[in-house]
Amino acid sequence: MAEQASERISEAELAVMEVLWADAPLTAMDVAERIDPARGWSDRTVKTMLGRLLAKGVLAFEEDGRRYLYRPLVERAAHVAGSTRQLVDRLFGGRAAPLVAHLAENHALSDDDIAELEALVRELRK
Template structure:
């Protein structure tokens, strides 16, 4: 169990992430449907969504299932895996690989509320009986 495993997909960018989020929410959507979800919020044109979908397919992050003359797009990677990878990356880059340091930092800078702390404590009890 080391933290240096390479992901099978290439790096997902900020803009692409918005698209992934839509597909994680519900897969098998058309480009138009994805656009409905994000174009307004991000001020994108439909063309932009199409580009991002293409790039995500190329990167191996989503699948394009033919459906008539269009595609239904679905994530190929799970959100949890992506999120885990990103978190790991952050911890490696900024906290010397120590997740505990990250938690410590969050606590010190009061990024963690009392509720957060309680929740984490509960979590720990579960993980280390």
């Protein structure tokens, strides 16, 4: 269930998950302190996001006295893999080549990106 829920993490919820992937377990206050101040989120907003993520089954908590400590149930790599697969399936018919072609056609690949892709293709051919 956690893998399917991971694909439904919103952009705002992802900000909370990134904090927890970097350092967990954390209290809601710890998370709020680590969220980018440019978001302008109150402690209540962070608690709302934590509640949503708990309901989706991607977070767990444990009681520590009068406070809750939150930790991810989904690894970042698993979330990235699921989200990437969903994007490729939805927009590119499940094929990676059209995604790369789209990025190339729109000048979204740097010289470093191209070199990394070439190295990856060489490695895959071995």
